[in-house]
Amino acid sequence: MTDTTSAVRMTTGTRIYLYVSLSLVAMLVLIPLVTTALGGFKSLGDLRVNPFGLPSEWVWSNYLDILFGDRYWRQMLNSLFIAIVTVMLTVIVSAMAAFTFAHVKFFGANQLLNYFLIGLMFPAATAILPLFIRIRDLGLLDTYWGVILPQVAFGLGMSILLFRNYFRNLPEELFQAAFVDGCGYIRFFWHISMPLSRPIVSTVSIITFVHSWNSYILPLIMLNTETKYPWPLGIMVYRGEFGTEWQLVLAFITLTILPTVIVFFVAQKHIIAGLTAGAVKS
Amino acid sequence: MASVELRDIRKSYGVLEVIHDVSLSIREGEFIALVGPSGCGKSTLLRMIAGLEEITDGEVLIGGKVVNPLTPRERNIAMVFQSYALYPHMTVAENMGFNLKLSGLSKPEISKRVGEAARMLALTELLDRKPSQLSGGQRQRVAMGRAIVRDPAVFLFDEPLSNLDAKLRVQMRTEIKALHQKVATTSIYVTHDQIEAMTLADRIVVLNGGRIEQVGTPLELYRTPANLFVAGFIGSPAMNVLDGTVDAEDGEPAVRLRDGTAIRIAPERKVRRGQAVRIGLRPEHFVASGEGNAIAGPTRLVEPTGAQTHVLFEFAGEQITAVVDGDHPARHGTLFKAAMDRSQIYVFDRATGAAL
Numbered sequence: 001m002t003d004t005t006s007a008v009r010m011t012t013g014t015r016i017y018l019y020v021s022l023s024l025v026a027m028l029v030l031i032p033l034v035t036t037a038l039g040g041f042k043s044l045g046d047l048r049v050n051p052f053g054l055p056s057e058w059v060w061s062n063y064l065d066i067l068f069g070d071r072y073w074r075q076m077l078n079s080l081f082i083a084i085v086t087v088m089l090t091v092i093v094s095a096m097a098a099f100t101f102a103h104v105k106f107f108g109a110n111q112l113l114n115y116f117l118i119g120l121m122f123p124a125a126t127a128i129l130p131l132f133i134r135i136r137d138l139g140l141l142d143t144y145w146g147v148i149l150p151q152v153a154f155g156l157g158m159s160i161l162l163f164r165n166y167f168r169n170l171p172e173e174l175f176q177a178a179f180v181d182g183c184g185y186i187r188f189f190w191h192i193s194m195p196l197s198r199p200i201v202s203t204v205s206i207i208t209f210v211h212s213w214n215s216y217i218l219p220l221i222m223l224n225t226e227t228k229y230p231w232p233l234g235i236m237v238y239r240g241e242f243g244t245e246w247q248l249v250l251a252f253i254t255l256t257i258l259p260t261v262i263v264f265f266v267a268q269k270h271i272i273a274g275l276t277a278g279a280v281k282s
Numbered sequence: 283m284a285s286v287e288l289r290d291i292r293k294s295y296g297v298l299e300v301i302h303d304v305s306l307s308i309r310e311g312e313f314i315a316l317v318g319p320s321g322c323g324k325s326t327l328l329r330m331i332a333g334l335e336e337i338t339d340g341e342v343l344i345g346g347k348v349v350n351p352l353t354p355r356e357r358n359i360a361m362v363f364q365s366y367a368l369y370p371h372m373t374v375a376e377n378m379g380f381n382l383k384l385s386g387l388s389k390p391e392i393s394k395r396v397g398e399a400a401r402m403l404a405l406t407e408l409l410d411r412k413p414s415q416l417s418g419g420q421r422q423r424v425a426m427g428r429a430i431v432r433d434p435a436v437f438l439f440d441e442p443l444s445n446l447d448a449k450l451r452v453q454m455r456t457e458i459k460a461l462h463q464k465v466a467t468t469s470i471y472v473t474h475d476q477i478e479a480m481t482l483a484d485r486i487v488v489l490n491g492g493r494i495e496q497v498g499t500p501l502e503l504y505r506t507p508a509n510l511f512v513a514g515f516i517g518s519p520a521m522n523v524l525d526g527t528v529d530a531e532d533g534e535p536a537v538r539l540r541d542g543t544a545i546r547i548a549p550e551r552k553v554r555r556g557q558a559v560r561i562g563l564r565p566e567h568f569v570a571s572g573e574g575n576a577i578a579g580p581t582r583l584v585e586p587t588g589a590q591t592h593v594l595f596e597f598a599g600e601q602i603t604a605v606v607d608g609d610h611p612a613r614h615g616t617l618f619k620a621a622m623d624r625s626q627i628y629v630f631d632r633a634t635g636a637a638l
Contacts, residue, residue, distance in 0.1 A: 171365060171367065173363045173364070173365050173367040174367050174369065176329075176332075176334050176361070176363070176367065177361070177363060177367035177368075177369075177428075178369075179334065179353070179354055179355075180332060180334070180354040180355065180359065180360065180361045180381075181355070181380050181381035181384060181428075182354075182355035182381050182384040182385065183384065187384065191380075192369060195371040196369075196370060196371055
């Protein structure tokens with residue numbers, strides 16, 4: 001209703017202003033992306049004289065060489081493995097913790113929740129040294145778990161917050177009906193809460209996945225073996241090897257960005273639905 | 283089927299006590315309605331019987347056994363909620379069979395019992411649908427089906443018809459009554475709608491401020507209300523109430539109203555001369571002509587409802603509602619004349635509200 005009203009009231013001037021400013025923002029995002037993607041189709045010489053325009057000759061081999069080599073796919077599998085396990089652990093652990101905060105009253109619940117939420121203020125990079133020491137002490141250096149576990153831990157604050165708000169907005173009578181039907185907390189969590197929480201599971205999964213996908217510092221510190229590197233590290237290694245051949249680096253970067261962009265376009269409805277869940281009465 | 287007994291039940295939230303020493307015995311197979319205004323504690327009481335609310339003090343017995351420490355499931359009760367509380371991601375059949383599945387019953391057994399309940403409630407065609415694909419009445423029937431399949435000792439209904447439109451409410455009321463006659467399971471029904479309570483219940487419990495005001499059959503409550511609150515709550519439209527003082531008129535007991543009008547009352551009323559009282563006049567007890575107290579005043583509003591007409595007129599400085607025949611010629615501004623037999627005049631103590 002509000003949207004319709006504001007749309008009706010919008011003057012032509014406001015509309016022009018909106019379109020111009022939104023176009024500027026879109027250009028700021030799109031120009032680097034398009035330049036990178038097009039750069040991958042150019043020869044080095046072409047790139048030097050014509051960095052922003054269309055390629056004078058489309059060099060498909062830049063992309064094909066990467067796609068037919070094993071490094072790209074190996075690093076993608078590493079990224080996928082780390083991201084998928086991180087997502088699974090984050091969703092399970094944060095959903096269970098959030099469910100407890102949403103439905104179970106216990107001494108110190110608020111303080112404990114606040115403790116988790118403090119995590120929102122500290123990215124992993126701020127605690128990288130103690131993290132390194134702890135992971136080394138656990139014997140997890142140069143293993144995927146050395147990257148996955150800190151990612152899960154640092155993702156819990158946001159995920160718990162999102163899940164808790166969602167669970168609190170599920171109707172109380174549903175909980176009571178399930179209780180009368182014979183559910184305890186655990187059964188209610190698995191049989192009722194989780195199946196009804198698909199939007200928020202999608203949101204948390206996507207946010208966590210993208211975060212893990214783009215993670216650079218943690219793998220850089222925790223992983224030593226090149227065959228275990230995920231894409232962000234792989235890009236840096238690739239750049240080190242082909243530092244002068246920018247067209248290859250740009251092609252590599254484009255191919256690593258592509259999956260994230262596709263995932264975002266496919267799932268953006270879920271992300272927005274989850275982030276705004278409970279904001280208004282449905 | 284089981285009896286239910288409440289013994290000195292109290293409920294407090296911190297220092298605020300909302301249920302005060304409520305005791306009640308419900309026989310096996312009986313249909314009891316808990317009625318009262320919003321905030322009177324009727325839903326809280328029901329939830330305490332269900333085991334969804336902790337009991338501060340007192341005991342709840344189901345089938346003669348104290349159930350205070352038991353979970354809702356262990357109490358063997360089934361509850362129908364105001365908002366239906368159906369699981370949105372499950373089909374009708376899954377909703378109805380969920381508690382049986384949790385009990386570990388085999389699939390064929392679940393399917394058989396769900397099928398029987400669905401036939402009873404005319405839900406067979408809808409078993410594969412999700413709640414979002416059902417109308418309000420169908421959802422309510424599914425909620426009842428979910429309660430029936432488990433064959434509970436007690437049915438608990440928490441304002442189950444409040445979300446339905448007026449026509450559907452009447453239809454569902456009939457269905458609930460028919461269902462109770464068929465399964466004869468002890469039922470406790472919470473409502474703020476006294477018509478629902480009157481039509482459905484064997485006995486009605488009127489609650490006010492966390493206390494029981496009166497327990498009785500619908501007609502007992504209507505005919506012999508224990509106090510002014512019950513008299514005002516039972517009956518629609520509500521009873522008219524006028525302040526007065528006990529006096530005598532032609533040697534017979536009467537109540538003199540503020541404007542000096544004397545209203546004769548039945549001689550068996552336990553009143554004393556000079557006592558401050560309130561008299562109650564049921565709108566439907568006015569007759570157009572006949573023996574008894576003549577009551578007249580200018581008509582202020584006429585509300586035809588078809589078979590009956592509600593007439594609002596002024597009498598002794600108060601607005602009085604009378605229910606008369608639909609063809610009564612009452613018109614705005616004209617003098618409305620009626621009579622009421624003295625045996626129909628209710629008298630209450632003004633200070634305590636107790637019926638006299």
